[in-house]
Amino acid sequence: MNTKLVHDVEQLQEETKSLSFPIFQTSTFSFETAQQGEKRFLGEEAGYMYSRLGNPTVSALERKIAELECGFSCLSFGSGMAAVSAVLSSLTKAGDHVICSSGIYGCTYTLLEFMKKKYNITYDFCQMDTKRSIEGLIRPETACIFIETPINPTMEIVDLELVSCIAKAHHIPVVVDNTFSSPYIQRPLEWGCNIVIHSATKYLGGHGDVIAGLVVGGEECMKEMKKSVHKDMGGILSPFDAWLLLRGIKTLGVRLDRQCLNAEKLMNRLSKHRAIENVYYPFDPNHTHYKIAKKQMSLGGGIISFEIKGGKEEAQTFLNALSWIKIAVSLGDVETLIQHPATMTHAGIPLKERERMGITNGLIRLSVGIEEWQDIWKDLKSALDRIQ
Incomplete structure (x- = not known):
């Protein structure tokens, strides 16, 4: 994987x-203009003509991501939400139904609300823990199953193999x-x-300098x-x-190895602090879905969520x-990076729905960087010690 990340999928045939x-x-x-004696029209030959339809730099990125995800092909978009919107628009029509994992990103939720009002597309949340x-x-009009795993920001895990087997039997596509x-x-x-x-x-x-979205899938749907x-x-x-992403992807493995290592060190220390109620991390042996996470994930990831005792005021x-x-x-x-989901990324979700998802006012989401973990912990501990 690390070799694939560093090397381009194709050699540049340039001087x-x-x-x-x-x-x-x-x-x-x-x-290309037709040469004397050729019987063809302009534009019949293969190649690029307009960057909205295709561009060599963008195509190089798409080929790399398709290879990394083991998909037929990839399409790139101007943002993650543009990618989510494209997928849901492609798979659904007016009156259709979507099944979602028990929690989703705030803007994905508000997009589904928009589609419900405009096109009568309904959706249901599901724990997805049993067949x-x-x-x-599942209804006759169920168009797709949409999953986040780990779920943002509660870090719940969905068993992809279980969901895929059920969806396949009902001829329903699964989006992750x-x-x-x-x-x-x-x-x-x-x-x-x-x-x-x-x-x-x-x-x-990986460097906070680009906004982009990517979609990878099989031949027919792509x-x-x-x-x-x-x-x-x-x-x-x-x-x-696209070029910024090609550059960033080269160090994905090195960055994530360090971020995951740091996350495990911090998870162990956060769980023992008096101001913390709960810690949520996929590779924590005490995590409800630990066995599923170990089955389908090679590392625990760089995100930790934890609940501050008290609530919103203590979290702030x-x-x-x-x-x-x-x-x-x-x-x-x-x-x-650190944030308060209830007032930031998931603020657009109504309070009742947030609580159902497990997004409490005391929940904090920590995106662990590549700094020395001791320095990260020193800052976290100093701030936690301030809570009475």
Whole structure:
């Protein structure tokens, strides 16, 4: 995997022998003219013509991600939510139904609410822990099953093999938001799922300098998506952003190895602090879904969620007492980032629904960076000690 991350999927056949894939910063491409005696029309030959439809730098990124996720092909988008929107738009029609994992990202939730109001597309949340719980929600109009695992921000794990087997029997595609793990840790297509989504802004980019989304899947669904929502809705990725991702992906393995190691060190210390009620981390042996996580994930990931005793006021006291850890809504960067889901990433979800998902006012989400873990812990502990 680390070798695949570093090396390009294809050798550049250029005189320069450039080791860094070039940025084709162009909006359009010229057509070859027909030579004397040739009977063909302009544009009949294969190749690029307009960067919304295809660009060499973007194509290099898409080929690399498809290879890493073991998919037929990949499509890139201008943001993670553009990717989510494209997938749901491609798979559903007015009146359809979607089954979701028990928790989802705040903007995915509000997108489903938008689709419900505009197109009468309904959705149900499901714990997905048993065959009975999943099949009990399947309807004739169920268009897809949409999963986050680990779930943002509660870190619950969904058994991808279980869901895929049930969905296959009912001819329902399974979509997995794999942002938290990246293909370095988890590859849902290998467990029978049909489509993988990434907010490439996060671990794939890794440096907080690009907004992007990626979708990987099988031949039939990807070809349909490319000729419809990708082309006509036009939420494409720029060549420069594709180049930033190609650069960031080279260090994905090195970064995640360090972030996961740091996360395990911090998880052990957080669980013993008097101000902490609960700690949620997939590779914690006490985690409810520990065995499932160990089955389908190679590492525990770089995200830890934990609950502060008391609630919202104590959580804010803790966040305000941090010295250098950044309070920010993103994750997966080389810097350690921290946030309060109830008032930040998931604020758009109604209180009752947030509570059902397990997003309490005391819940904190920590995206562990590559700094020395001792320095991260020193800042966390100092802030936690301020809570009375």
